[in-house]
Amino acid sequence: xxxxxxxxxxxxxxxxxxxxxxxxxxxxxxxxxxxxxxxxxxxxxxxxxxxxxxxxxxxxxxxxxxxxxxxxxxxxxxxxxxxxxxxxxxxxxxxxxxxxxxxxxxxxxxxxxxxxxxxxxxxxxxxxxxxxxxxxxxxxxxxxxxxxxxxxxxxxxxxxxxxxxxxxxxxxxxxxxxxxxxxxxxxxxxxxxxxxxxxxxxxxxxxxxxxxxxxxxxxxxxxxxxxxxxxxxxxxxxxxxxxxxxxxxxxxxxxxxxxxxxxxxxxxxxxxxxxxxxxxxxxxxxxxxxxxxxxxxxx
Numbered sequence: 594x595x596x597x598x599x600x601x602x603x604x605x606x607x608x609x610x611x612x613x614x615x616x617x618x619x620x621x622x623x624x625x626x627x628x629x630x631x632x633x634x635x636x637x638x639x640x641x642x643x644x645x646x647x648x649x650x651x652x653x654x655x656x657x658x659x660x661x662x663x664x665x666x667x668x669x670x671x672x673x674x675x676x677x678x679x680x681x682x683x684x685x686x687x688x689x690x691x692x693x694x695x696x697x698x699x700x701x702x703x704x705x706x707x708x709x710x711x712x713x714x715x716x717x718x719x720x721x722x723x724x725x726x727x728x729x730x731x732x733x734x735x736x737x738x739x740x741x742x743x744x745x746x747x748x749x750x751x752x753x754x755x756x757x758x759x760x761x762x763x764x765x766x767x768x769x770x771x772x773x774x775x776x777x778x779x780x781x782x783x784x785x786x787x788x789x790x791x792x793x794x795x796x797x798x799x800x801x802x803x804x805x806x807x808x809x810x811x812x813x814x815x816x817x818x819x820x821x822x823x824x825x826x827x828x829x830x831x832x833x834x835x836x837x838x839x840x841x842x843x844x845x846x847x848x849x850x851x852x853x854x855x856x857x858x859x860x861x862x863x864x865x866x867x868x869x870x871x872x873x874x875x876x877x878x879x880x881x882x883x884x885x886x887x888x889x890x891x892x
Contacts, residue, residue: 624688625645646855673739675759687715699726749808761821767886771886809880825886825887827883830881
């Protein structure tokens with residue numbers, strides 16, 4: 594392609610991206626409320642109640658709008674959700690018009706989201722939204738299949754070298770020019786936390802706790818995720834808490850109080866969570882990364 598042709602194509606791409614309206618947290622909550630009203634049923638009362646009370650939790654109120662807006666998904670694009678909270682995937686399919694593969698290691702969400710799809714007038718397995726069991730460490734998709742991919746607080750939970758294997762798989766299935774956005778816990782120094790109860794597919798053996806998640810620092814983020822991906826780093830953003838550790842305080846509240854406070858979640862997130870400057874990343878608790886797969890044919 595000539596240099597002039599590249600410039601014209603690049604300009605068109607910039608115009609398309611500029612025309613994509615950003616998604617607000619309120620838009621996402623409104624979608625959840627409408628979905629809840631359409632999905633009312635005794636059988637799914639608990640999950641529908643969650644659509645009204647807490648579409649996003651404390652950190653997701655920051656993560657989900659940020660991920661959606663960094664991805665800039667367009668109608669008709671093929672999008673891969675890697676083990677993330679599932680409501681954003683349905684939002685992208687129903688509101689944006691993307692072709693979404695909603696995946697996880699277990700089919701825990703299949704029945705619930707089949708119900709939502711039916712109430713939205715879309716049969717399960719519809720081309721615009723497909724639910725699949727996939728292991729992020731070994732995705733069953735061909736190379737260069739998706740324009741966009743995302744993992745919201747997922748990779749940190751994959752034990753051993755699973756996070757590195759997963760990011761390599763995500764890079765493999767991205768098309769040239771494709772974008773990946775992910776969020777992970779962050780800390781001034783890398784550490785791993787464990788849990789003493791059954792978690793997903795892992796159970797404590799002989800009373801020994803099992804791996805729960807990593808908290809990356811800058812070195813671990815680069816070594817375990819960014820460098821192995823082979824993708825170009827477009828952006829790294831850091832988020833933390835101001836004034837107090839409200840997350841820790843909130844988790845200490847009795848369950849009934851947390852339920853009563855759930856509708857006020859967006860207010861708490863706005864009050865206590867904020868984006869940090871890079872030089873202040875040492876106090877960050879979450880990192881958001883945007884990666885792009887370069888089109889080598891244009892080099």
